[in-house]
Structures are given as structure tokens and as C-alpha cells.
Amino acid sequence: MPIEFGERIRRIPAYPLAAGYDLGEEVAMLASNESCFEPHPDAIAAAHEALSGVNRYPDPAYQPLRTALADRYGIPFARVVLGNGSCDILLCAGEALLEPGAEVVYAWPSFSVYPHLAAASGARAVEVPLDSEERHDLDAMAAEITVATRLVLVCNPNNPTSTSLGLDEVEAFLARVPRHCAVILDEAYCEFALALGDPYASVALLRRHPNLMLLRTFSKAYGLAGLRVGYGLCGSEELRAAIDQVRQPFYLNVPAQAAAVAALAHQDEVERRVAHTVAARVAITDGLRELGLWVADSDANFVWTHLPDPEVEAEIVAGLRERGVLVRAGTALGRPGALRVTVGTDAENRRFLGAMGELV
Numbered sequence: 001m002p003i004e005f006g007e008r009i010r011r012i013p014a015y016p017l018a019a020g021y022d023l024g025e026e027v028a029m030l031a032s033n034e035s036c037f038e039p040h041p042d043a044i045a046a047a048h049e050a051l052s053g054v055n056r057y058p059d060p061a062y063q064p065l066r067t068a069l070a071d072r073y074g075i076p077f078a079r080v081v082l083g084n085g086s087c088d089i090l091l092c093a094g095e096a097l098l099e100p101g102a103e104v105v106y107a108w109p110s111f112s113v114y115p116h117l118a119a120a121s122g123a124r125a126v127e128v129p130l131d132s133e134e135r136h137d138l139d140a141m142a143a144e145i146t147v148a149t150r151l152v153l154v155c156n157p158n159n160p161t162s163t164s165l166g167l168d169e170v171e172a173f174l175a176r177v178p179r180h181c182a183v184i185l186d187e188a189y190c191e192f193a194l195a196l197g198d199p200y201a202s203v204a205l206l207r208r209h210p211n212l213m214l215l216r217t218f219s220k221a222y223g224l225a226g227l228r229v230g231y232g233l234c235g236s237e238e239l240r241a242a243i244d245q246v247r248q249p250f251y252l253n254v255p256a257q258a259a260a261v262a263a264l265a266h267q268d269e270v271e272r273r274v275a276h277t278v279a280a281r282v283a284i285t286d287g288l289r290e291l292g293l294w295v296a297d298s299d300a301n302f303v304w305t306h307l308p309d310p311e312v313e314a315e316i317v318a319g320l321r322e323r324g325v326l327v328r329a330g331t332a333l334g335r336p337g338a339l340r341v342t343v344g345t346d347a348e349n350r351r352f353l354g355a356m357g358e359l360v
């Protein structure tokens with residue numbers, strides 16, 4: 001007789017996992033929006049040093065990293081929430097805010113984890129199509145907010161389409177969201193976003209919107225994806241407390257926290273890497289446009305392109321793989337007939353463009 005699992009197990013969509021981690025170093029891993037740069041040497045050293053103390057649990061208040069983030073962004077310590085990657089915070093927010101009868105509104109296609117939140121809680125997912133330029137349609141999203149809406153997710157820049165919203169657009173949208181409804185502005189890629197200005201710009205919104213959380217990560221610009229460290233900057237202490245209430249006490253490991261504190265202290269290096277990534281994304285965008293493809297205006301560390309015909313998607317992804325380049329097929333991300341490619345090293349980007357030239 002089969003094991004009887006909870007009903008939500010049948011509802012929760014499987015996350016589209018990237019393949020290729022077993023293929024060795026020769027393969028250009030351009031499928032998961034990671035950083036192609038190794039962590040800063042001080043972050044590696046800090047993680048190493050912290051290992052000798054792991055006979056102890058982490059400090060349950062996670063003082064060092066929360067203090068470093070509170071100081072950097074000028075918000076109270078009690079409004080900084082941490083997580084085992086920002087995904088962890090998203091899932092906890094779903095658990096804290098959603099239940100059967102509630103609604104969660106987000107754009108689609110957007111980050112693949114969002115559908116999980118409604119499925120896990122029994123809430124209703126309201127997916128609002130992106131506009132013709134693959135950007136959030138904030139008017140359409142605002143129109144979907146009802147008394148039942150508990151959570152709105154805005155992904156800026158949007159994964160997988162790379163497009164971003166200006167701060168003025170975000171602010172005008174927030175003014176239309178009722179206070180009973182929490183908003184998570186998912187800024188996993190904010191360090192790469194020229195439209196946002198800089199990672200400080202949206203922090204000012206927290207002063208005016210207690211229902212807002214800026215969700216961020218050390219997985220992208222800081223190059224610590226494998227250590228799993230995410231954080232949220234909250235407009236109110238209640239939001240942080242609700243998230244901490246639904247989860248286990250020790251969610252972030254000691255070496256990861258130490259590495260994140262060290263990485264945060266090297267903003268000069270973050271800026272250098274971001275500048276390199278932004279220049280490379282322009283080169284990839286131009287290269288694809290020269291091949292006659294439609295390419296979204298990227299504000300992230302990846303590029304999103306439409307293929308001339310949805311039928312060729314699988315063929316192109318397979319052709320790239322044969323040439324040692326892994327990218328994400330649009331079908332897995334909610335838009336058949338598209339590709340998402342992460343900015344890699346200069347050599348990897350050249351290999352990708354060369355292969356696309358052969359395949360398109």
C-alpha cells in the first residue's frame with residue numbers, strides 16, 4: 001500500500017532544478033544566475049575560521065550579520081530577517097501570511113518558487129501576465145488586489161525576464177496596496193539594476209510602508225550561492241517576527257553567516273564585479289540582437305531572449321549543451337520559446353554567442 005501524504009504534496013509544483021552540476025569544469029554553467037566569480041578571499045577565510053566553533057549552535061539572534069545589515073542600510077536591527085537563502089524567507093512568508101481563502105498576487109512568468117507559496121498553504125494564486133516587453137504590469141496587478149489578498153510579490157528585476165521597474169513605478173504601486181496586505185519586493189538582483197539606482201534607493205520605501213519587505217540575497221552579486229544566505233529588510237518589526245515564528249530556531253549556519261559578514265565589508269569588490277557583469281550583459285544582448293533575436297532590456301546578471309519559433313527551443317538548448325554551454329529553456333520557466341542565459345566569464349560568454357551563431 002502506498003504511503004498517504006498530505007494533499008498539498010500533490011499541489012506543490014516541483015522546482016525546475018538545473019542539470020549539469022556533474023559535468024565538470026569544462027562546461028559553462030549559465031543556467032542558474034550564479035556569480036562566475038569565486039567568493040572574496042576574506043569571505044572564504046571567515047567561513048574557514050568559523051568552522052572550528054561549530055560544536056556550538058549559531059547565536060539564535062544572529063547578531064553579527066543582522067547588525068552589519070542594519071548598520072549598512074540604516075534600519076533597526078529588529079527589522080532585519082535572515083534566511084537559509086532568500087527562498088527560505090519566501091517560504092516562511094507564505095506560511096506566515098497565507099491560508100485557504102487568502103490570495104497571493106504575482107506576475108507571471110516570474111521566479112519559479114512563487115507558485116509554491118499558494119500550493120503549500122491552500123491560498124489562491126493570482127498570476128498576472130507580464131506586458132508585451134516582458135515587464136510587470138503593475139496596473140493589472142493592482143486591479144487584482146481584493147480584501148482576500150494577503151501577499152503581493154514583485155520581482156525587481158524579474159527572474160526570468162531580466163526586466164526592471166523604476167523606483168517611481170514601484171512607489172506608485174505601493175501607494176495603491178492596502179495596508180492589510182504585505183508586499184515582498186524581491187530584489188535578488190538589485191545590485192545589477194541601473195533602473196533602481198543603487199541598493200540603497202529602495203530602502204527609503206520602508207519608512208513609508210510598514211507592510212513592505214525588501215528581499216535580498218548573498219547568492220548573486222556576493223557570490224555565496226552555495227552557502228545559502230538571504231535577508232529581508234522589513235518596514236515593520238511585526239513582519240520579521242511573524243517569519244521567525246513559523247520556522248525552526250537555527251536556520252542559518254555559522255560559517256555562512258561569517259562569510260556573509262566578511263563579504264559585506266568588501267563593497268569595492270562587489271561594485272567591480274557588478275560593473276564587469278553589466279558590461280558583459282550588454283555584449284551578450286548586442287550579440288543576440290545581431291543574430292536577429294528579440295532580447296529583453298536586462299537589468300540583472302542574466303539575459304532573456306525569444307527564439308524565432310517555440311519549436312526550436314529544445315533543439316537549441318540541446319545544441320548549446322553539446323557545445324558545452326548550459327542555459328535555461330523558457331518552457332521550464334513559464335514561457336515556451338525563450339532562453340535565459342546567465343552572464344558568465346568572458347570566455348564562457350564568447351562560447352555561448354559563438355554556439356548561438358551556429359544554431360540560430
Ligand SMILES: Cc1ncc(COP(=O)(O)O)c(C=O)c1O
Nearest residue numbers: 085086087111159188217219230
Ligand atoms: C528572484 C529570485 N528570488 C530569490 C531567489 C532565491 O535565491 P537564494 O535562495 O539563493 O537567496 C532567486 C534565485 O535564483 C531568484 O531568482
